[in-house]
Amino acid sequence: MKNGRIKFILGAVSILLLLLNLIPRTQVSAQTPVPPSDDEVNAIASELFCPICENIPLDVCPTEACRDWRELIRQMLAEGKSEEEIDLFFVENYGARVLGTPPARGIIWFAYILPPVAFVIGVVLLFKAIRPREETAAKQGAAIQQGPLPPGKADLSAVSDQEYRVRLETELKKRAEDN
């Protein structure tokens, strides 16, 4: 009976302490929000470029103006603004040129679509150029195995480019003389 009462009192005190422990923490976090760290600010600043000293990312730009912009980012983060909202603010004020990754719209859209298209075309062309050579080599091998072709049939696969050019020029010259 006595043990039960002690356990009850201890349990009640523990719950009370737990609650008391929680209340001040809530109050402190509401009164003094943690300011955004330099890393958080620089993570966003690194994706933006200095609007006046072009080609310098905002996180490494040493000018006074850039320091002000970084402070502005910190202030906006502290106000609970998202990265998209901060980017939008910079675009609205200084233009899309401040974005490290320009939005894929208008003429900029080509910058995104052309390289992959050119790559695909290149691969297709390469494939198309390589495959006939492989086929030629295969035919050449088959021709060697089959023996000579019937008369009147030219075995082009076995003819080198140089030989082919010489034959073609000779034929053209002959035709020109005939005419």
Place this chain on the structure above:
Amino acid sequence: MTTPSSESIPTLRSRIPLWVQIIIWVALFSLLTVLAASLFRVQIPMIEIGQEVPEFTVPLYEGYGYDGSAELVFSSLRGKVVLINFWASWCVPCEDEASLMEESWRFYQPSGEVVFIGIDYVDTPANGMEYLDRFAISYPNGPDLQGRISPIFNRDMGVPETFVVDRQGVLRAIKIGPFTSVEEIQVILDPLLVEK
């Protein structure tokens, strides 16, 4: 001698399917279009003295409006001599001429024939407002949002720069760097005020 038929001569072009050829030409055409557009944009000439200033609109800072309006449309100032001053809060030389500008504005404002416009070039609104407050500037001022106004006058803008436009909307004077006296401003504005 046997002659190879034309059908048996394999060319790269004949081996490429039509749809690939179409894509190649479309891609090339697109690329050239983009390059041409970029070059055209770069080659748009900046306005020079003697040329008419194109239309632009300045969104004005709160408390720095014009005629009760929160934005200033340049064409609405036709008939007045307009002084357009580009500045920024991070620009130290701008501070040298800020009070001269305000003094000149107060000199010309009562006549109603001259309008000063301050354009805050690539700045944070808070710093810009603080600058205006610090130098007690009272003439219309607003930001160069998205850098749309400055390229009309100078693609390589370096503040401070001042542009003076006559009553017909023609650019008449350019001052690169800060003014050093009120008289220097008057020497430019007074002759234009005599013109009708």
